[in-house]
Amino acid sequence: MRIALDAMGGDNSPAVPVRGGVEALQHLESDFELLLVGDPGAIEEELEGQGIPGDRLRIIPASGVIGMGDAPVESVRRKPDSSIVRGVQLQESGEADAFVSAGSTGAIVAASTLILGSMPGMDRPAIGALLPTTAARPTLMVDAGANVDCKPEQLEEFAHLGHVYMQDVEGRQGPKVGLLNICAEPDKGNELTLEAYRLLERSGLNFIGNVEGRYFVTGVCDVLVCDGFVGNVVLKSYESVAEQVAHLVSRTAAGTEDYVDLLAVCRVLDYAEHGGAPLLGANGVTIICHGDSPARAIRNAVRVAARSVESGMVEHLRRELSSLASARA
Amino acid sequence: MRIALDAMGGDNSPAVPVRGGVEALQHLESDFELLLVGDPGAIEEELEGQGIPGDRLRIIPASGVIGMGDAPVESVRRKPDSSIVRGVQLQESGEADAFVSAGSTGAIVAASTLILGSMPGMDRPAIGALLPTTAARPTLMVDAGANVDCKPEQLEEFAHLGHVYMQDVEGRQGPKVGLLNICAEPDKGNELTLEAYRLLERSGLNFIGNVEGRYFVTGVCDVLVCDGFVGNVVLKSYESVAEQVAHLVSRTAAGTEDYVDLLAVCRVLDYAEHGGAPLLGANGVTIICHGDSPARAIRNAVRVAARSVESGMVEHLRRELSSLASARA
Numbered sequence: 001m002r003i004a005l006d007a008m009g010g011d012n013s014p015a016v017p018v019r020g021g022v023e024a025l026q027h028l029e030s031d032f033e034l035l036l037v038g039d040p041g042a043i044e045e046e047l048e049g050q051g052i053p054g055d056r057l058r059i060i061p062a063s064g065v066i067g068m069g070d071a072p073v074e075s076v077r078r079k080p081d082s083s084i085v086r087g088v089q090l091q092e093s094g095e096a097d098a099f100v101s102a103g104s105t106g107a108i109v110a111a112s113t114l115i116l117g118s119m120p121g122m123d124r125p126a127i128g129a130l131l132p133t134t135a136a137r138p139t140l141m142v143d144a145g146a147n148v149d150c151k152p153e154q155l156e157e158f159a160h161l162g163h164v165y166m167q168d169v170e171g172r173q174g175p176k177v178g179l180l181n182i183c184a185e186p187d188k189g190n191e192l193t194l195e196a197y198r199l200l201e202r203s204g205l206n207f208i209g210n211v212e213g214r215y216f217v218t219g220v221c222d223v224l225v226c227d228g229f230v231g232n233v234v235l236k237s238y239e240s241v242a243e244q245v246a247h248l249v250s251r252t253a254a255g256t257e258d259y260v261d262l263l264a265v266c267r268v269l270d271y272a273e274h275g276g277a278p279l280l281g282a283n284g285v286t287i288i289c290h291g292d293s294p295a296r297a298i299r300n301a302v303r304v305a306a307r308s309v310e311s312g313m314v315e316h317l318r319r320e321l322s323s324l325a326s327a328r329a
Numbered sequence: 330m331r332i333a334l335d336a337m338g339g340d341n342s343p344a345v346p347v348r349g350g351v352e353a354l355q356h357l358e359s360d361f362e363l364l365l366v367g368d369p370g371a372i373e374e375e376l377e378g379q380g381i382p383g384d385r386l387r388i389i390p391a392s393g394v395i396g397m398g399d400a401p402v403e404s405v406r407r408k409p410d411s412s413i414v415r416g417v418q419l420q421e422s423g424e425a426d427a428f429v430s431a432g433s434t435g436a437i438v439a440a441s442t443l444i445l446g447s448m449p450g451m452d453r454p455a456i457g458a459l460l461p462t463t464a465a466r467p468t469l470m471v472d473a474g475a476n477v478d479c480k481p482e483q484l485e486e487f488a489h490l491g492h493v494y495m496q497d498v499e500g501r502q503g504p505k506v507g508l509l510n511i512c513a514e515p516d517k518g519n520e521l522t523l524e525a526y527r528l529l530e531r532s533g534l535n536f537i538g539n540v541e542g543r544y545f546v547t548g549v550c551d552v553l554v555c556d557g558f559v560g561n562v563v564l565k566s567y568e569s570v571a572e573q574v575a576h577l578v579s580r581t582a583a584g585t586e587d588y589v590d591l592l593a594v595c596r597v598l599d600y601a602e603h604g605g606a607p608l609l610g611a612n613g614v615t616i617i618c619h620g621d622s623p624a625r626a627i628r629n630a631v632r633v634a635a636r637s638v639e640s641g642m643v644e645h646l647r648r649e650l651s652s653l654a655s656a657r658a
Contacts, residue, residue: 148519214566229518230562232542233555235542237546237563238566239543240542241567
């Protein structure tokens with residue numbers, strides 16, 4: 001298995017992605033190969049003295065970088081030699097099975113959609129984000145930001161995508177699907193969620209109904225369905241609150257005996273633990289990491305990519321969407 | 330000034346509302362009177378032995394209670410003698426200047442809208458929620474849940490309502506208004522926020538542009554504008570994350586010397602500090618509290634109600650909306 005990793009993506013590239021990739025290499029099976037995509041000189045400098053098995057690591061040269069502020073679709077077209085475009089292309093050409101990047105989310109989504117294409121029946125892929133919960137296992141939110149204006153049918157598609165991902169990659173059988181809403185009652189919500197509720201009820205999925213903002217953090221469902229606008233705003237505020245509290249706590253407790261315990265507590269709500277966010281519904285495996293991901297998050301994202309490939313997730317997603325399309329016809 | 334307080338609303342009524350009301354009475358000016366609305370026998374039992382100045386406290390009998398699960402509009406019509414309906418009516422009849430309740434949010438909004446009416450130009454009042462921030466002063470989110478499907482014009486109205494509230498009640502001059510969105514760029518967002526951005530730019534308010542989910546917790550704006558679906562979901566998840574972290578922290582640190590410090594840290598993100606949520610755009614002062622509000626939150630909500638009345642907020646809101654309507658015509 002070959003995983004391509006964007007060595008130029010993220011706030012501290014190439015140092016952090018290279019370190020995270022090397023850590024993944026050390027922990028994964030021996031048939032696993034890592035392709036580091038980016039500036040060869042800079043990557044080699046980072047690798048120096050790390051004693052990596054050379055036969056399991058290759059550098060794929062790429063010369064441009066797409067910045068966080070660049071317009072996604074335009075920059076994908078204008079920078080064909082950027083690490084993001086090159087990395088995604090490696091799947092199309094059969095040289096890699098998956099791509100991991102901490103670069104611009106918009107550009108990663110655009111490159112994956114344009115180069116790999118969306119699965120039949122999908123308007124556009126969705127982003128799945130693993131939300132840490134206090135129940136020790138994360139909840140997958142779909143969509144976390146790729147589709148900002150959604151039809152009810154799209155929310156139903158997100159539910160199916162999440163269902164397959166949680167079965168294949170997280171090993172959950174019959175994952176519980178919840179619809180993010182303002183109330184628990186089926187007859188409450190906005191126009192979008194009222195109609196999506198009716199579709200999900202008949203979807204054949206393990207639909208547990210509406211889930212309020214106050215409950216998902218306790219892990220009541222495995223898959224949390226919402227439109228990408230709501231998902232993005234909730235995800236970012238969630239992370240921010242958790243980070244701020246962790247920061248305040250560590251400031252107060254630093255130097256005390258309880259410091260280590262407190263850090264462990266904060267880790268319960270630490271997204272880096274769960275690696276990156278899968279792009280679901282494109283014809284390939286793409287894992288998107290935070291721009292400020294530490295090496296640990298990159299390592300975990302590479303592992304998630306490997307599990308996605310091993311489980312045959314892409315084929316399962318395609319079959320699931322195809323059944324959905326047949327049921328609708 | 331007379332503030333009516335729903336003695337029957339909330340999880341621990343009448344004990345908690347009565348205690349919170351009495352605490353407010355002890356701290357506010359001597360011209361302040363409290364009207365406790367509810368079951369006289371139960372209220373008197375709670376008041377026993379508390380040595381309250383009888384001339385500043387009155388009991389207004391009400392016999393029914395609207396439950397959290399009851400359909401709001403129907404229950405307001407079917408239970409005219411409930412504490413919520415009676416409490417709101419006291420403003421209409423001129424017997425009270427404001428109403429505070431920890432009962433069903435839906436019923437409080439419905440009763441205020443039906444009995445007091447919406448201000449001219451408003452489809453429906455909006456809920457303003459004070460979000461604690463790490464900047465030591467809260468941000469007002471409007472709308473936090475009353476309007477789940479919004480037009481861009483409504484978001485502009487919410488901005489004006491929040492502007493007046495933060496000036497009058499929180500004493501902020503030229504409050505900064507932000508639009509909750511997925512990106513900072515003006516040309517990003519969903520259909521609703523793209524159009525609302527254009528309206529807010531020309532609104533004459535101190536509009537600082539889009540605010541992402543990750544930034545509002547640091548207090549970058551005084552007023553955070555969003556539709557009620559997004560607002561409700563973000564507010565509830567925000568509170569939930571903060572509560573869960575606080576819970577985890579207190580479990581880890583209980584019994585240590587740092588415990589008290591840690592509790593103080595958690596209080597930075599404690600909504601009870603800031604009292605209730607004002608209903609904005611109805612012809613009166615209505616403050617909505619959490620069902621699980623402690624007495625401190627009720628006390629703070631009564632103070633907020635008093636400041637709203639003193640400042641002439643209702644008249645200022647009406648003028649602001651009237652200017653907006655003229656500008657649009």
